[in-house]
Amino acid sequence: MEAKKSSAKKISVIVVILAFILMFFNVLSSRFTPSTNQARVQGLNLSLAPMVSGYVTRVDVSLHSEVKEGDTLFIIDRKPFEIAVTQAEINLENVTQNLTAGLSGLKAATAQLNSARVQLDRSTKNWDRTQRVMAQNEGALSEADRDRSESSYLSAIERVKTAEANLEGQKAALGPTDANNPLVKGAINQLEKANWDLEHTVITAPSDGVIESFNVETGYFASAGHALATLISNKTIWIQANFTENNLTHLKVNDEAAITFDIDAGEVYKAKVTSIAYGVKTQSTNAANLPTVRSQQGWLREQQRFPVIIAIENQDIYKKLRQGSQANVVVYTGNSFILNTLAKFKIWFTSKASYVR
Incomplete structure (x- = not known):
């Protein structure tokens, strides 16, 4: 009986020692x-949302399709966006033509000013001569001659002022004559936006991955900013x-x-x-x-x-x-x-x- 108690005691001691050893190694393991x-x-989960709205005309993927970066996934009806590009090109051409016509008007206004200045120079010289003659010999010219010379001089001054005002008005209306012209810049921006929209009718894979959350078919109306599917990147x-x-x-x-x-x-x-x-x-x-x-x-x-x-x-x-x-x-x-x-x-x-x- 005593032998059994002694054996049980030894086993208990061994179990306790082993438990402490295991606990000791467990503590060390948790640290080291x-x-x-x-x-x-x-x-990465990438949302595949179109940048433009329209009806889906082509679907090149299905649920769990593996795709590579740059692969075409969906195509939105391109016709409205192609029309917008054509209209923007026509608008830019019209602006350019109007700018060309404005340049022609600007040239005409400049020529008119130059002509008025030449006439003023002549009238000024004639008026100066009239004044000198009258100062040297008061009876050499009649009052009518004097009035005509003075009137011509004053009219020439007014014509120069009018031509200058006309030229400034033409410049203001036309604005810059290069790509910095506001109308030209606006038409160019409109064309760039139309081309950008057209380019984004094709939705491509932004990364290698697998298509998930897919529920799209031809004829589906895609709204800009609303996801058509999810791409789980495996890259x-x-x-x-x-x-x-x-x-x-x-x-x-x-x-x-x-x-x-x-x-x-x-x-x-x-x-x-x-x-x-x-x-x-x-x-x-x-x-x-x-x-x-x-x-x-x-x-x-x-x-x-x-x-x-x-x-x-x-x-x-x-x-x-x-x-x-x-x-x-x-x-x-x-x-x-x-x-x-x-x-x-x-x-x-x-x-x-x-x-x-």
């Missing part, structure tokens, strides 16, 4: 080789791993990491830390656009989690991934052989366990 199963594949992909605060103690950018995906069970991929978040959105804050991380709730409060971005060395795996795919991540923050070996075994075992999840 932190791991998390709260990791997901993230990427820009990253893994967001949410670590607890105590996991961040030694974690830093460029730390080596290992990652396994549920979608690719049994494989472990080398990776590294590329960035660490400095803030998250909580219920007590109202900071805009901060990442929201939901922590699991239990009897004991779980520490707040912060997003850590992980990049994979072998990017061929990105072709297999889907946005939202789950992953497990471990980061090696130091050179401890024991802790790193245990962490590598843990992530390897997790990858194999993915087969039976």
